[in-house]
Amino acid sequence: MTETDAPTTVRRGPGRPPSTHAQEAIRVAARRLFSAKSYGGVSVREVAAAAGVDPSLVIRHFGSKEALFLQTMTVDESFRGLVEGPLEELGRLILERLLTVRGGAAVSTYAALIGAIDRPEVRSYLEASADRHVVRPLAERLTGPDRHLRARLVATQVNGLLFDLRGRPDAGLAGRPTAEVLQVYARALQALIDDPTA
Structure with a gap:
């Protein structure tokens, strides 16, 4: 396997979920927080903390708080x-x-x-x-x-x-x-x- 063929995983600290599970952890945390509070009452940092990931991962996977909101709070x-x-x-x-x-x-x-x-x-x-x-x-x-x-x-x-x-x-x-x-x-x-x- 060449370097370019290697699976892309994000280096993580102890207790943090691997990148393959990070998106789902972020979705679950965001859905729970946005349902309990208003859009304005939830920060990217708060979602990240609830998901056990770095805030930069939230932006990397979803682009912005607004995009995360629209992807998780869907009817x-x-x-x-x-x-x-x-x-x-x-x-x-x-x-x-x-x-x-x-x-x-x-x-x-x-x-x-x-x-x-x-x-x-x-x-x-x-x-x-x-x-x-x-x-x-x-x-x-x-x-x-x-x-x-x-x-x-x-x-x-x-x-x-x-x-x-x-x-x-x-x-x-x-x-x-x-x-x-x-x-x-x-x-x-x-x-x-x-x-x-x-």
Whole structure:
């Protein structure tokens, strides 16, 4: 094996993870810290300390704090496949997916993103994610007039629900029983999904 063929590993101090595990350690630490605090309340140095790596490794692997934030605080997994299923019961299905199976992760991640909404990159990411996972695939499936507008309004309703749930656990919708929220909110979503001319 020549010098150029040798695997690239970063020299590390005692107790620090090898470079092959450093990225994942940084991701886990960043996700936990950004979820617990705001974007502005977390520093690269703090993420590095929690991951057991040098701060320079955070920048080497992710480029910047903002890039790290956008790569770790993603709602794509929670939004993927959100609008799949029978149209006649899709309002209920969307909410069940958000409030039950995916709820905890979606709400805490969304809360962190909303906390950094003043950053143009974060705002663009949220808009693009909603468009990719909700608006476009739903508009293609809807029938009747104003399909794109109705799909956009469904995405707005989903964002509004996540926004309300991100607060204190005893406030807003977060303090209401899940079944009650599902029943009322599902009707509002379904009204947008159903063909108004049918």
